[in-house]
Amino acid sequence: MKKKGLSKVDLIFETIDAKVVLEKAFSMTSEEIIQQILESSLKGRGGAGFPTGLKWKYTAAEKDPEKYVICNADEGEPGTFKDREILDRASYKVYGGMAIAGRAMGAKKGYIYLRGEYRFLLPQLYLELHKFHKMIAEIGYDFSIEYRMGSGAYICGEESALFESIEGRRGEPRNKPPYPTSSGLFNKPTSINNVETLVTAMMIIAKGAQEYVKLGTKDSRGSKVFSVSGDTPVPGIFELELGMTVQEFVTEFGDGDTKAVQVGGASGFCVPRKKFADTIIGFEGVPTGGSMKLFNSSRSMYNVLHNYLEFFSEESCGQCTPCRVGCQQLLKGIEMVKKGEAKSTYLYELVKLADTMKVASKCGLGQSVGNAFKSIVENFREEVIY
Amino acid sequence: MYNTGNMVKELAEKHGRKRESLMPILQDIVKKHNYLTDDAMVAVASELDISAAEVYGTASFYTFLDTEERGKNVIRVCKTITCSMKGKNDIIETLEDMLKIKVGETTPDKLFTLLETNCIGWCHKAPAMLINDMPYTDLTSEAVIDIIKGYMH
């Protein structure tokens, strides 16, 4: 496979004339918009990577006249902060993306679910929203957006938990099926997209899918905003073309002593140095919602894992057995092994437990706890035990 | 403790009395008073015609909808991995020394509550904390002391 190397892109933050793009979008039919998004191969930028075009297509196909577009701005994955930056610098494009999504699927109403930790952004976001509503009215199109706030619950980034939260309940994920595209917010057809996805969609409409697919690889088209943190001399937000290897990434962002990169946050995968060169950042390798955390040799991977497991033990909604109890067992389990109160072979039992959590948990949270657990335990077994 | 008075009724007028109004109402109360008293939750339950246990159950799900008494300024220091790696413990120590309270406690003058919280999205500028809604980043012990002094008046 041809390696793409690392190249910086300026798509998400590029200044555009939103009105021109929206007028273009509103002159297109629903099918034309969805076709463009499908052709772009855009996959959700929140982390799960579901094809955006399909999501829109399914929602558009629903007969119910009442539908919703939701922007998921409950960015809570440890190590991810790009949505805050996008909202801070380019919220008009988020609104524009939502309006285009609304046009594509026939929804007149959008909600942005913003995590409580970002409440300080609201005054500015409302100013921009006011301008957006004015512009939409000028164009003569019917679409409005409201903000709904989170209040400190990581799980509300899970789409059905987010609906529950907007509906005024505990953010406990729902059973699926039914999927949001047929029964989402208020049990109406709903398309829920990440902040960056919506902006990217708007840029695809602006520039055309043909232009967009020039970026990235077959499985991971386009570019993506990365949140870079940890042991790096240049922490921050970087928009990069997809397709690079972890090695290329580390060469650019590492401090010369990088021993591991956690790709995709606490729910993502830990890539050790020996796998840097062979691991592509993207859907063909390790997918990510943008969180890239670098660890140098001064860090204990036990501490990293312990921190993640504490996080999940607290942030699991607690309703389903594998996740609620599994997280506690993994956490207590590594503590006992570390203290020598459980045999190191107990880690094998815990790895099996992580597998059960992956297949038996109700939602993506419990299903992904095992990613970090297994990749750290398997690659840094010595550090975890001793 | 604060007096609930007409606040809940007014918020119900503003946000409506459907179940989906619950979060905005609770959030507005917390914005004003930093936590939910039992009286406030009972009043919300009555306005929305749901049970008080459901209001409590919902509020207690969300870390920021505190149901225990909190001070005027709630400090939430991020404890997730990057902040932890970049000196969170020093920040906590500085705050504990300065405010003479431990994590989870409120100063006797009810001016500050010190808490830890999960990732607040400032990993590139770790360590970070929130005081009420406001984020503070790239913290050092010296910076923290200055920041807190600013809230003492």
Added chain:
Amino acid sequence: MITLKINDHEVKVEEGTTILTAAKNLGINIPTLCNHADLCVAGNCRVCVVEQKGARTLVASCATPVSEGMDIQTNSLKVRNARKHIVELLLSEHRADCTKCYKNQKCELQTLANEYSFGEHIFLDLVGNHEYTVDRSSPSFIKDDSKCIRCQRCVRTCSQLQHVSAIAVANKGSHMKISSFHDRPMSHVVCTNCGQCVNRCPTGALTEKTYIDQVWDAIYDPDKHVVVQTAPAVRVGLGEDLGYDPGERVTGKMVTALRQLGFDSVLDTDFTADLTIIEEGTELLTRLKKVLLEGDKNTALPMFTSCSPGWIKFIEHKYPQMLPNLSTCKSPQQMFGALAKTFFAQKRNIDPAKVVSVSIMPCTAKKYEADRPEMRSSGYKDIDFVLTTRELAVMIKQAGIDFRSLEESPYDSIMGTSTGAAVIFGATGGVMEAALRTAYELVTGKPVPFKNLNITPVRGMEGVKEATIKIEGTIEEWRFLEGAELKVAIAHGLVNANKLARAVSTGKATYHFIEIMACPGGCLGGGGQPIPTNAAIRQKRMEAIYAEDMHMDIRKSHENPEIVAIYNEFLEKPNGHKSHELLHTHYVSREAY
């Protein structure tokens, strides 16, 4: 119809059927915990996960509808491994002191542990990591969080069936738990003590507070005269805990068993059910007279029945403004209690201080009712101990009685004779039907105009029922009712009670008389009845109740000869001075949380 394969067998089922049900149709049992026939699907315990060919994860069979061509394995290695892990995880959070547990051998988690988790436990014990509390504040039940598996059956019961939500899910993650409002004791929240949650809890987290030992102590105390009364619904439920199929009537055997247990007098709540009809019927007619004839503005209509202590506590918390609408009549249990230590003791020449009054109830709220401070009209605690149907079954087993082989025997007299009108108190609509049988005849001198006295419009399992009875051919005293249409309504399950109460409180409904039972199906579906209870079982018990009615010689309360006698000898007249002293009560307004 949808065709799918389960364990390589093809099955056709209706669209919308879950995998769990489809498997059941094939005779394949998939274990469940959070699932309950009366409740909405939760899908949170994950015990019922199965393997679906082509799916990334296992799927919860209780929550996943079938789809065309689905290929399911319910017992593959992957499924068994996951299921074993899940059971072990639940056990690791669960204080498994099974031999000390009230639910020992009746625990659904224990059953699963028996199938999936024998030998050494895989995982670490987390019980010590949790600050579990045991709440014994209610006289009706114990809430032991260390036994809780967070399946939320109780929470769904309290919300969906009862519209109470005294308990809800609180906190998240490892701290998630089932909590009252801000962890207040259950005795200090809106809980009605109905015990529907107790009936549905799969483990020992919610159990009735048992008084079996106290009752044994009384029985073996030679100084005490222990009187026992049995509620109408007990006789159609008890059999289920003693190996009978739902719907078996075991009245005669139960009476024999009670005698063998050593109760000194085996009497019947049905007697005071008949008495309730006289008192409550008179109260209704008096209210009608005051309102319709005299235009009295201070008399409240409609009148609500007051037999169900769960309903009483519900209205005290939620609709205190409607307390004047409640009949002042005590429940049959408490009428019985007041008379046992007065009338009965006098007649039998026993020192009332030595009478111990025990009642067997399908109900946990009755334990609370007996503890109410108002319930001491005899000068003593009118009812000393309340046992549920389940507790009676336990006593019968403890005594080594071979229930099936027992001869049938009749209740003792006095306070043991009853009518068919009394036994139907056990089913929703029964109090209404019994009241109408008597009130109509009192007013017109003729039996109610329904074939075989069966007032079918008030029967059945519909949540809210309504009926209108036209009164014709009144006797002189009740002439003002001539041609009047008596409008009645019936609700069972507090979620339905709430609908009626709200309609009345907002003036949207105009009824004269409303029967409310807190539990689905009425007392036959009470919180103290055998586990499991569900719609199919409630139906069977209801059929048994009406069969028992048809089987009685006398089917109208006012024709009960003991009732006639007690007015002649003791009470003088319905709603008279003595009645008010012993048989009527008052209510209190309570907090809304």
